Amino acid sequence: MIKDRGTKKWTAMMLPEHVSLIRKFNEESKKSPRPQLDEWDLDIIQEYIQIAKQRNVDIEIKTWNDGAFIFNIGKFTWVDLNRRKVEMENAFKSFVIRLDEIVDVTILE
Template sequence: MIRDRGNIKWTAMMLPEHVKLLREWQEQDKYVKKPELDEWALQELSEQLQLAYNQKREVELKVWEEKQIYKATGIITKLNQTNATLYLEDGRAIPFHSIFGVSLTIAE
């Protein structure tokens, strides 16, 4: 069985600039392209947000921000249509254009 040291053996021969560029390149591989929603998906998203806001139910939002995807959970306290932003109970403001998924949590 061959036991190779991988990148460790090559780092001594690399310039610091090369190492920096390789690390940046690896970080860029983790970037996620913004999901595009069609008209039907946007309509469904809008209906789910309205339902959650009117019933004061907890939601789990899938949010794309700065080339990353994360999940935000909470109760929607305000929908500001002039700024195209929704506000959660903990004070977070999430723009509408960065939301691409909504799911209502089950009430216990």
């Protein structure tokens, strides 16, 4: 039966700088780029926000933050265009979302 050290024999060949660069590369490769929204997309997002606020229905908002997409579901409690923020609440919590982070909006009826 062969008794091998497995991956331990290769760790001596890796410099700490090399290991940190590999980890950094792996973290950056998992990030997705921010989608570029044109004027049409922004108009559609604004229209859906207005409809959801008027009808008081649940809405799913897709936001982009630091290379990751975050999905939030809830109802609007207030929209502040001066500070460019919206507040939403669902059954568990209330949270504030900046309008600049919103990528996509879906009305759930």
